[in-house]
Amino acid sequence: MTYIKPMxxxxxxxxxxxxxxxxxxxGRVLGDPTPDAAMAxxxxxxxxxxxxxxxxxxVLDDPVExxxxxEYAEVxxxxxxxxxxxxxxxYCAACADTVECALQDLPGVQSAQVHAATRRLTLRWxxxxxxxxxxxxxxxxTGYRLLPMQQxxxxxxxxxxxxxxxxRLFVAGFCAMQVMMYAVxxxxxxxxxxxTDIHQLLRxxxxxxxxxxxxxxxxxxxxxAWRDLKQGRVGMDTPVSIxxxxxxxxxxxxxxxxxxxxxxxVWFDSLTMFVFFLLGGxxxxxxxxxxxxxxxxxxMSRLPEVxxxxxxxxxxxxxxxxxxxxxxxxxxxxxxxxxxxxxLMSAAATVDEALLTGESHPLSRTQGDTVIAGSFNxxxxxxxxxxxxxxxxxxxxIVSLMEKASTEKPRLAVLADRIAAPFLVLVLLxxxxxxxxxxxxDHTKALSVAVAVLIVTCPxxxxxxxxxxxxxxxxxxxxxxxxxxxxxxxxxxxxxNGVVFDKTGTLTLDVLSLGEVRVRPGVALSDAxxxxxxxxxxxxxxxxxxxxxxxxxxxxxxxxxxxxxxxxQGMQGRVAGAGVFRLGSAEFCGLDANTASDGGSxxxxxxxxxxxxxTFEFRETIREDARAAIASLRDLGLETWLLSxxxxxxxxxxxxxxxVDHVIAGASPERKLAExxxxxxxxxxxxxxxxxxxxxxxLARANVSFALGRAAPLAQAHSDYVIQSGRVMDVADxxxxxxxxxxxxKQNLAWAALYNFVSIPLALVGWMPPWLAGLGMALSxxxxxxxxxxxxxxxxxxxxxxxxxxxxxx
Amino acid sequence: xxxxxxxxxxxxxxxxxxxxxxxxxxxxxxxxNIEREGERILRGD
Numbered sequence: 001m002t003y004i005k006p007m008x009x010x011x012x013x014x015x016x017x018x019x020x021x022x023x024x025x026x027g028r029v030l031g032d033p034t035p036d037a038a039m040a041x042x043x044x045x046x047x048x049x050x051x052x053x054x055x056x057x058x059v060l061d062d063p064v065e066x067x068x069x070x071e072y073a074e075v076x077x078x079x080x081x082x083x084x085x086x087x088x089x090x091y092c093a094a095c096a097d098t099v100e101c102a103l104q105d106l107p108g109v110q111s112a113q114v115h116a117a118t119r120r121l122t123l124r125w126x127x128x129x130x131x132x133x134x135x136x137x138x139x140x141x142t143g144y145r146l147l148p149m150q151q152x153x154x155x156x157x158x159x160x161x162x163x164x165x166x167x168r169l170f171v172a173g174f175c176a177m178q179v180m181m182y183a184v185x186x187x188x189x190x191x192x193x194x195x196t197d198i199h200q201l202l203r204x205x206x207x208x209x210x211x212x213x214x215x216x217x218x219x220x221x222x223x224x225a226w227r228d229l230k231q232g233r234v235g236m237d238t239p240v241s242i243x244x245x246x247x248x249x250x251x252x253x254x255x256x257x258x259x260x261x262x263x264x265x266v267w268f269d270s271l272t273m274f275v276f277f278l279l280g281g282x283x284x285x286x287x288x289x290x291x292x293x294x295x296x297x298x299x300m301s302r303l304p305e306v307x308x309x310x311x312x313x314x315x316x317x318x319x320x321x322x323x324x325x326x327x328x329x330x331x332x333x334x335x336x337x338x339x340x341x342x343x344l345m346s347a348a349a350t351v352d353e354a355l356l357t358g359e360s361h362p363l364s365r366t367q368g369d370t371v372i373a374g375s376f377n378x379x380x381x382x383x384x385x386x387x388x389x390x391x392x393x394x395x396x397x398i399v400s401l402m403e404k405a406s407t408e409k410p411r412l413a414v415l416a417d418r419i420a421a422p423f424l425v426l427v428l429l430x431x432x433x434x435x436x437x438x439x440x441x442d443h444t445k446a447l448s449v450a451v452a453v454l455i456v457t458c459p460x461x462x463x464x465x466x467x468x469x470x471x472x473x474x475x476x477x478x479x480x481x482x483x484x485x486x487x488x489x490x491x492x493x494x495x496x497n498g499v500v501f502d503k504t505g506t507l508t509l510d511v512l513s514l515g516e517v518r519v520r521p522g523v524a525l526s527d528a529x530x531x532x533x534x535x536x537x538x539x540x541x542x543x544x545x546x547x548x549x550x551x552x553x554x555x556x557x558x559x560x561x562x563x564x565x566x567x568x569q570g571m572q573g574r575v576a577g578a579g580v581f582r583l584g585s586a587e588f589c590g591l592d593a594n595t596a597s598d599g600g601s602x603x604x605x606x607x608x609x610x611x612x613x614x615t616f617e618f619r620e621t622i623r624e625d626a627r628a629a630i631a632s633l634r635d636l637g638l639e640t641w642l643l644s645x646x647x648x649x650x651x652x653x654x655x656x657x658x659x660v661d662h663v664i665a666g667a668s669p670e671r672k673l674a675e676x677x678x679x680x681x682x683x684x685x686x687x688x689x690x691x692x693x694x695x696x697x698x699l700a701r702a703n704v705s706f707a708l709g710r711a712a713p714l715a716q717a718h719s720d721y722v723i724q725s726g727r728v729m730d731v732a733d734x735x736x737x738x739x740x741x742x743x744x745x746k747q748n749l750a751w752a753a754l755y756n757f758v759s760i761p762l763a764l765v766g767w768m769p770p771w772l773a774g775l776g777m778a779l780s781x782x783x784x785x786x787x788x789x790x791x792x793x794x795x796x797x798x799x800x801x802x803x804x805x806x807x808x809x810x
Numbered sequence: 811x812x813x814x815x816x817x818x819x820x821x822x823x824x825x826x827x828x829x830x831x832x833x834x835x836x837x838x839x840x841x842x843n844i845e846r847e848g849e850r851i852l853r854g855d
Contacts, residue, residue, distance in 0.1 A: 094849075115839070159842060166841050170832050178825045182818075198814050205818050209825060 061133050072127070080110065083123045083132070085146045087114060087139070095144065102142045103135060121146065165286050169279045172217035175209045176272035182206045183269035203255045206268040213272045214248050217279060234424045240278065242428070243454035247271045250447055265448065265769075274455065274777050281468065281785050307332065307339045310383070328386045332377045334539065334565070340373045341388040350379040350565070380563030380573070411488055412466040412745060420462050427457045427760070434764045445766055452763040456773035457756055465748030468788035473741040476792050482723050482730050489720035493704045493738035495685050499633055499731065500676065500698075502690040503644035503654055506708050507626045507728065512546040512618040519614040527578075528614040532606045534560050535571045535583040543604045543618055544571070544583075569668075570604075582607045620650075625729045626658040632732035634661075636739075639684070643672050643698075672698045689731055690719070706731055741791055748784045755780050 070083040087099055096114035099121065103112035108130030113122045125135065136146045182202045185194055194202075218241075225241035228234065251266040258264070308316040310329040321339045324330065329345060332338055338351075349365045352375060362378050365371060371384050435450030467487075474484040484490065501507050519528045529550070536544035537560075562580070563573040570584010582589045582605075589607035606614040630640050640660040644651040644667065651665030664675055676698055679686050688702035699705035699719050707719035708728075723730045759776055762768045768776075840847060 115842075163836055163841070167833070167836055170836075171829055174825060174828060174832075178821065181821075195811070198811065198818075201815065201818050205822050208822055212829070 061131050066132060070132075079127050081125055081127050083121075083125070085121045085123065087121050087144050087146060098142050099139055099144055102138050106130065106135065106138055109135065162286060165279075165283045168217045168219065169276070169283050172213050172272060172276040172279050175213045175217075176269075176276040179206045179209050179272045180269045182209075200255075200258065203266055203268075206266060207252060207255045210248065210251075210268045210272055213275050214244060218244055218275050220282065221275075221278070234421060234428065239424055239427055239431075239454050239457060243451060244271060244275065246447075246451050246454065250451065267451070270455065270773065274781075277777075277781050281781055284468070284472070284785060284789070307336075324386050324389055326386050326389065329383055330386060331381055331383050333381050334377060334379060337376050338371050338373050338384065340386045342371055342373075342384045342386045344369050344371050344382065344384045346382040346384070348379075348564075349377060349382040349384075352376040352378055379565040380571075412491065412749075416462045416466055416749065423457075423462075423756075427453065430760065430764060438766065448769060449763065449766055452768045452773040453760060456759045456763045456768060456776050462749065462752040462756075465752055465784055465788075466745050468785050469741050469744045469748060469791060472788045472790075472792040473737055477721075477734060477737060482721055482734055484721055486720055489704055490738045490741050492685075492720070493687065493735055494742040496638065496687045496704055496735070498639040498641065498679060498684040499687045499689065499735075500641040500643050500679075500702065501660065501728075502688075503642055503646055503651055504620065504691070506689050506691045507642065507654055507658055508620040508622050512543055512620050514546050514550040514616060515619045516617040517614060518617075520612055523613055528606060531575050531578055531581050532583055532604075532614065532616065534575050535563075535573050535581055535606075539565055539571055543616075546618055547583075547604070547616060579608050581613070620654075622654060622657050623728050625727055629728035629732050630658045630660055632729065633735070636732065636735055638735070641679075643667055643675060645669070645672070669697060673701060676701050687731075687735075689728075706734070737791065744787055744791055748787055751783060751787075752780070 066083070070081050073080050073082070087096075099114050100112050103109050103121075103123065108126045108128075110124040110126065111122075112124075114120070115122070123135065125132075139146050182205055185202065186199070221237045221241045221244065225237040228238055247267045248271060251268055251271070253260065254264065254266050306318050307321055307324070308331040309319045309324065310316050310331070316331050324340055330339065330342070344365050344367055347367055349371070350362045351365055351371060352362060370387075373388075431450045431453040434453050435446045438446040438449045470487045470490050473490055474487060477484055504512075517525060517528065519525055529547075533548050533550070536547035539545075560576070561574050563571065565571045566584070566588065570582055570588035572580065572582045574580045584604060586603075586605055589605040589612070603618070604616045605612065606616070633640055640662070642651060642655045642658075642660045642663045642665075644654075644663075644665050646665060648665045651663055655663035667675065676686060676688070680701075680703070685703045687704040687706065688699050689706040689708065690699050691708050699707065704721070705719035706721045706723055708723050721734060723734075755776075759768065759773075763773060835841065
């Protein structure tokens with residue numbers, strides 16, 4: 001059986017460039033590795049080894065799959081198909097051009113248009129002349145991937161939301177500007193200086209321009225207040241809505257009936273202005289959320305689109321996940337997620353069901369046990385029988401939960417909201433009481449007092465304080481290539497006092513290179529390579545990947561069966577025609593430490609039933625900014641640890657090179673967890689920075705977790721932060737930003753409290769005319785938002801690299 | 811000051827006009843990717 005080697009074209013971003021470096025990977029994708037492709041991939045370092053989704057484009061030709069994103073028509077008697085797909089891996093307009101050029105010259109393609117902001121490709125092609133898979137391959141050659149996924153739809157949904165928000169904002173803004181211009185004469189002149197009819201004309205014009213603001217731009221406030229009202233609650237938008245309505249009604253009344261009992265004041269300027277400011281705040285919030293949401297989609301799309309199903313002939317063929325039916329037998333590779341709920345058919349499997357339990361313990365499953373869609377298969381390839389698919393799976397239910405979680409409010413925001421609720425009720429009461437009191441005394445003032453109280457209070461400052469700051473910080477981090485999965489993690493990060501680093505792949509580059517190889521006398525070097533590579537292919541450990549890569553391209557894999565992987569220790573398997581081998585640590589292979597090299601570099605041993613066969617030594621490079629990053633962290637007052645599963649020697653060497661405070665070596669995954677727990681028991685708030693499969697449980701346990709970009713998807717799925725760039729310095733930057741964020745949040749909350757405390761009594765007493773109330777409220781919100789925006793530009797972070805466009809184009 | 815009788819209504823119409831133009835700009839996707847919009851002139855087509 002030929003093993004289709006999965007490849008993932010990863011776009012590399014050298015520092016300082018804000019365009020993608022195109023990674024050619026044509027050879028690998030076609031399953032025919034040419035030396036050029038291999039070298040190019042090696043140069044650009046994009047190879048990630050056997051991974052989650054296989055790039056078999058044949059799936060795109062599947063009519064069932066195609067129907068989802070293609071429309072068929074006939075133009076001039078010729079068939080024409082219009083397909084909409086998402087281009088993955090592109091973040092800028094130049095990338096869009098690359099994709100378009102790649103497609104436009106192909107036979108059968110009528111037009112190809114890529115929309116950079118949404119990453120959507122609209123393709124018009126002739127199904128009679130070409131196939132979707134060839135087109136996708138052509139795009140694959142440029143280094144990007146075409147995906148027929150639901151994501152394309154959700155992106156357009158977000159875009160629509162954005163556009164609506166901008167539209168409302170602009171209408172409110174422009175009308176506000178004009179209305180303010182009309183209001184200026186009233187402010188700067190004495191009463192009576194302006195001829196009455198011109199005065200009236202100005203008021204009419206203000207009224208006219210307030211109509212769009214009240215009836216269109218304020219829509220979100222009214223709808224949310226209405227929603228709260230139906231539930232019998234008082235929400236943040238309730239006083240705002242009441243204030244807007246009252247102001248508008250009274251001002252309109254004054255316009256239509258200038259001599260009536262409503263007084264002589266119109267407040268259209270206050271009205272439009274504070275609607276504009278409030279909408280401005282919401283727009284910024286939306287923008288920040290949009291940026292992280294796009295990246296989250298990518299991370300959360302764990303279900304493979306393609307899986308291998310057994311045909312009646314016993315051969316495994318790749319099929320689209322949508323084609324699966326209950327009772328199909330499917331093979332799942334290591335590191336892949338199970339595409340459906342089902343029953344395990346292989347003898348044993350190790351799975352990670354953190355999806356359900358929240359804990360990433362590798363769990364053992366035996367034949368007959370249930371496996372869950374979305375859980376990861378950790379050890380070697382396994383077969384299972386499908387029971388439930390699609391919406392019936394636990395995974396689907398969890399996804400909808402996770403979607404809600406991504407809009408989950410951080411703790412402080414929840415607290416603020418809880419205070420805001422009774423506060424708002426008090427405000428409404430206060431307004432009513434104030435109005436009633438003044439009605440007795442001087443009833444022209446009554447309305448102005450009531451409206452002033454309603455408008456001047458800014459619970460929005462209270463509610464905006466935390467989210468605005470956190471979202472701005474999240475946006476600033478995203479620009480640097482650091483993804484925040486939970487806003488709460490910003491607060492946790494500000495309070496940490498220690499940072500624990502994994503070694504391999506975190507402080508060192510996760511690409512190892514093969515150095516010296518020693519073999520048992522009588523064993524050919526190439527044989528040792530072949531056996532080791534055969535075993536290594538199933539594993540995601542950097543050493544395995546290096547072994548697999550080092551094998552000469554074009555070599556045929558020896559058949560492998562009975563594969564067993566022990567996380568952190570090694571792999572065992574039977575190679576056809578050669579017996580059972582073990583590849584891994586000295587302990588795992590049953591060797592004593594004497595045969596191990598003492599140079600301090602990572603080694604991997606190969607042993608068979610008879611004993612030692614070969615030793616492979618690897619060279620690992622420490623990331624260039626690691627030392628500076630650790631120094632940075634120390635300046636921030638944090639203690640640093642290096643926690644490694646590797647031997648004392650190699651860990652010590654790296655530890656010294658980067659100058660961490662403590663080094664703990666030779667730790668098994670269980671020991672790592674125990675150390676972490678011990679640290680926490682001592683009162684240290686720990687942030688963990690990790691990478692590989694071994695780190696899942698430890699990352700979950702730490703107070704805050706970071707995953708360095710090229711990690712196995714598993715680690716990425718659990719950590720609070722994902723550092724896409726692979727720069728260790730980003731950890732220090734994140735800590736600094738988190739601390740600044742919390743400081744800003746505290747400032748905002750203090751301001752909100754102070755402002756309300758001072759201004760509401762003033763309004764009740766009657767010393768606050770509504771225009772001042774409107775101004776005050778708007779300025780208060782603006783102050784809070786501007787304070788938060790200071791974070792968006794990365795203020796306070798020393799090296800403000802703007803590697804623009806890391807995440808979403810916006 | 812009689813010209814104000816003309817100017818004030820004209821200004822209202824002007825604002826509506828501006829809003830209309832903005833509607834067109836929004837619709838044609840010019841605000842989708844604000845940071846990249848300036849690069850549009852550099853692109854070939």
